Amino acid sequence: MADAKRLDTKLEAEAAEFLVLGRLLLERIVAFKAYVNFPGYDLIAANADRARTARVQVKSRYRTDWDGFIINNYDCDFVVFVALNRGFSRPKRTGDTGIKEPEFYVMPISYVAKVRDSNNAWGKIVRNRLVDIEQFRDRWEQIAQFLGEPTDTLTLRSSGTAQERAAP
Numbered sequence: 001m002a003d004a005k006r007l008d009t010k011l012e013a014e015a016a017e018f019l020v021l022g023r024l025l026l027e028r029i030v031a032f033k034a035y036v037n038f039p040g041y042d043l044i045a046a047n048a049d050r051a052r053t054a055r056v057q058v059k060s061r062y063r064t065d066w067d068g069f070i071i072n073n074y075d076c077d078f079v080v081f082v083a084l085n086r087g088f089s090r091p092k093r094t095g096d097t098g099i100k101e102p103e104f105y106v107m108p109i110s111y112v113a114k115v116r117d118s119n120n121a122w123g124k125i126v127r128n129r130l131v132d133i134e135q136f137r138d139r140w141e142q143i144a145q146f147l148g149e150p151t152d153t154l155t156l157r158s159s160g161t162a163q164e165r166a167a168p
Contacts, residue, residue: 007062009060009062012060012062012084012086013060015084016058016059016060016082016084016102017033017042017043017058018033019082019102019104020042020043020056020058020080020082020104021033021043023104023140024043024045024056024140024143027140027141027143027144028144028149029045029140029143029144029147029149030045030046030047030048031043031044031045031046031056032044032046038055039073039075040055040057040073040074040075040076041055041056041057041075041076041077042056042057042058043055043056043058044056045143045147046147047147047148047149050147050148052146052147052148053147054077054078054143054146054147055075055076055077055078056076056077056078056079056080056143057071057073057076057078057079057080057109058079058080058082059071059079059080059081059082060081060082060083060084061081061082061083061084062084062086063084063085063086063087063088063089063098064083064085064086064087064088064098064099064100065088065089065098066083066127067126067127068124068125068126068127068129068130069081069124069125070122070123070124070125071112071116071123071125072123074109074112074113076109077108077109077143077146078106078107078108078109078142078143078146079107079109079112080104080105080106080107081104081105081107081133082102082103082104082105083102083103083105084102085098085099085100085101085102085103086099087099103137104137104138104140105133105136105137105139106136106137106138106139106140106142106143107133107136108142111136112125115129115130115131116129117129
């Protein structure tokens with residue numbers, strides 16, 4: 001059997017950065033793309049009034065049945081992992097392609113550093129090490145709070161406001 005050719009997902013990785021940039025802007029968080037020479041982050045979120053910035057690294061996986069992501073540079077404040085969900089590597093059942101809307105996980109770098117496997121030479125964090133990753137799904141308010149933005153300016157989401165999430 002011939003080796004399967006590796007899927008080139010460079011365009012999709014770029015798309016993930018723009019998807020995250022768009023989501024930050026929709027959440028009323030000023031942000032821009034760091035185009036070159038910033039190896040630890042892809043986007044910069046800012047609060048000019050408070051002279052604060054947040055460095056955001058974007059990681060993405062093309063497949064719906066992703067198995068983790070690679071990170072070697074921890075010089076950022078947040079990692080936003082984007083599950084692009086463009087289909088299964090092997091369809092699960094007839095007619096189920098696995099294609100669905102992208103999912104966003106906004107994780108503080110402290111969490112990512114905690115769950116990493118320091119013995120993994122590739123820098124891969126496998127899916128089963130991402131304990132309770134669902135707590136970070138669509139948590140854009142973490143970046144706003146890091147920047148010192150008032151939480152009442154955040155878009156209200158179906159899962160509750162930032163203040164509701166923070167309540168014990």
